[in-house]
Amino acid sequence: MTKQVLVLCQRKTGSLRIVGDEGVENRIVPQINILVRDILGDDVNIEYLTNIGRNDGSSDYNFILEQNSNNRDAQEFITNHQGYYSLIILNTCPYFLMDYELIYNLLEPQGIMVFTIFPMISLPPDENALSRFTPEQYNTFLTLFEPKSNSVYIKKYRKPETTGGNRKIRRSKKIRSRSKKIRSRSKKIRSRSKKYKTYKKYKTYK
Numbered sequence: 001m002t003k004q005v006l007v008l009c010q011r012k013t014g015s016l017r018i019v020g021d022e023g024v025e026n027r028i029v030p031q032i033n034i035l036v037r038d039i040l041g042d043d044v045n046i047e048y049l050t051n052i053g054r055n056d057g058s059s060d061y062n063f064i065l066e067q068n069s070n071n072r073d074a075q076e077f078i079t080n081h082q083g084y085y086s087l088i089i090l091n092t093c094p095y096f097l098m099d100y101e102l103i104y105n106l107l108e109p110q111g112i113m114v115f116t117i118f119p120m121i122s123l124p125p126d127e128n129a130l131s132r133f134t135p136e137q138y139n140t141f142l143t144l145f146e147p148k149s150n151s152v153y154i155k156k157y158r159k160p161e162t163t164g165g166n167r168k169i170r171r172s173k174k175i176r177s178r179s180k181k182i183r184s185r186s187k188k189i190r191s192r193s194k195k196y197k198t199y200k201k202y203k204t205y206k
Helices: 029-040 072-080 100-106 135-144 165-205
Strands: 003-008 018-021 044-050 085-091 107-116 155-158
Touching (some): 029 044, 029 107
Parallel strands (some): 003 044, 085 107
Antiparallel strands (some): 107 155
């Protein structure tokens, strides 16, 4: 089954001024392709989302990815891609401004998020991608993602595995609790019926 990949903050075509006239498709896209195949294999579909380019074909989606966006295209995208992507790459994104709850919801169970700064040769290593987070942002982030790598350039975060085990346990506890209540009620009913029969016999004998 083809794995779906989303690259944020990045075009798939266009000029790349910081390294001369070499195009994005020749410099950055090949690096992203290698990364994706290293993680997911060859059977992948890669899509690009950015608000740069103005629908000129340089990206698959052209808007800012925000939960409360007034952009209809953005809202439709969010609604139609819940749990859709196996991998989301944040390439040179402003990490501390990203909506990680939204990214979490776009990922499938056990989906992967990766921080990259392609092209590596012209940008300094971002060793502390999360360093500008407020304590609240950082705590929220850690509730959503589990660190898997501390690479200088690529930082992987995988969604924590969630199983139905705990839910089943809580459910079974509720069921047992309900069954206890039912048994308790039935005992009370039997006790009442015995008292009624005794009272009836007493009344008859009297």
